[in-house]
Amino acid sequence: DTEVTQTPKHLVMGMTNKKSLKCEQHMGHRAMYWYKQKAKKPPELMFVYSYEKLSINESVPSRFSPECPNSSLLNLHLHALQPEDSALYLCASSQAADRVMGEAFFGQGTRLTVV
């Protein structure tokens, strides 16, 4: 099983709403990532969790709040977003053992529209 599952596939939310994106993997990977991707651009790293601890925050605004409840799950909590936050949000995972980073596997993404 080399699958990373993201839910929901599509999300439309108002600027005052609170919503969450979910990501799940069962490959035993200990590094999990959130990326944001705008049209015709490569993915842009937001957060990295390594062994369920936040190891990288790429200066992401606090209206995005990541959470890693266990080694298989990764959430991204959204609050008071702006229309420019509309994008494809991708979750990824890879093996993690300090500097030994293997193949990265991506989910199918959540298409987020902020109205």
Place this chain on the structure above:
Amino acid sequence: KQEVTQIPAALSVPEGENLVLNCSFTDSAIYNLQWFRQDPGKGLTSLLLIQSSQREQTSGRLNASLDKSSGRSTLYIAASQPGDSATYLCAVRPNAGNNRKLIWGLGTSLAVNP
């Protein structure tokens, strides 16, 4: 600072052609290089991963090569099919500094015409 460039930005070929996509990087201190495919509005599918000690990897009609010293990788697609139409992205993982962060090219948009 590592930079990744993909050439060409877009490519349109008739079905059945063999084709080569190029990826170049400025710093040879990489841990690995990965090729991905992305269909419009969808997530990324990992195609091939090449470790820095390897020269090439093959999967079906795909072959990826790596020349670390010259900072180049190529993705060869044999006997292209319309279903191969997608954007192909390459990404390198640095071997120094923050190697949790993949460095991406801008991608090659491929159209294979029936």
